[in-house]
Amino acid sequence: MSEIATGSAGEPVFRVATVADVPALVELVESAYRGEVSKAGWTTEADLLDGQRTDPASVTEAVEDPEGVVLLVERDGELVACCQLERRADRAYFGMFSVRPTLQGGGIGRVVLAEAERVAREEWGVALLEIKVVEQRAELIAWYERRGFRRTGVYSPFPYGDERFGIPRRPDLRFEQLTKELLGAP
Incomplete structure (x- = not known):
């Protein structure tokens, strides 16, 4: 991924996550979707799911994936958002968006x-972005x-019985x- 210029004070700055970022990433994802703290935002899944949304092993796997990248967004040095992109042939999967x-x-x-x-x-150079949403x-x-x-x-079942997903x-x-077609893709 190309370098992303750092922003001025208060502006979001993007960077690629490393394994050292895993604990902060897990905390961010959990806070955005599960438990009482998630209810401060609108993306909470707390009314649908209890338990965890992710875990250190899954986030580490995403960070280390040679066919993907986890982007972090920081503002004034604080982690405020993230997402995962994974190459899948002619498309990219967008996930872990928090x-x-x-x-x-x-x-x-x-x-x-x-x-x-x-x-x-x-x-x-992909022309299609895909995501799965409950x-x-x-x-x-x-x-x-x-x-x-x-x-x-196109639907897929929720992994009932696998508490790694809640x-x-x-x-x-x-x-x-x-899915979303990415206009201007080569």
């Missing part, structure tokens, strides 16, 4: 998504649709795949 709950709704998410799209399009997260799906993603009607609070969870 913004500190108290900063959600302030535009950081749009900036992160735009940078992820730029990396996938310009640096990897189908019951209508407001999150709508957010992605406003940013050009389309619902595919403890479901209802029996009907599943993921829906959304």
Whole structure:
């Protein structure tokens, strides 16, 4: 990934995560989706799932993946957002997207998504970005649709019984795949 210029005070700065960042990444992802602290933002899954959202082993695997990158966003030296990109042949998977709950709704998410799209399009040369979202997260799906993603009607089951992904609070969870064409890709 190319170098991203550092911003002035208060501006978000992107950098590639290292293994040393794993504990902070796990804390950020957990805070954005699970538990009471997640309820300060709008991306919480606390009403759908208990337990963990991720763990150090999964985050380390993403950070060390030779076909991917985990982007960190810092503001004044504080980790405020992150995302994962993984190359999958002619497309890229976008995941682990997290913004500190108290900063959600302030535009950081749009900036992160735009940078992820730029990396996938310009640096990897892929023309399609894909993501999986819990189908019951209508407001999150709508957010992605406003940013050009389309619902595919392709579903995959939630991994019930595998507590690495959380403890479901209802029996009907599943993921829906959304995709976005990246205009200007080679």
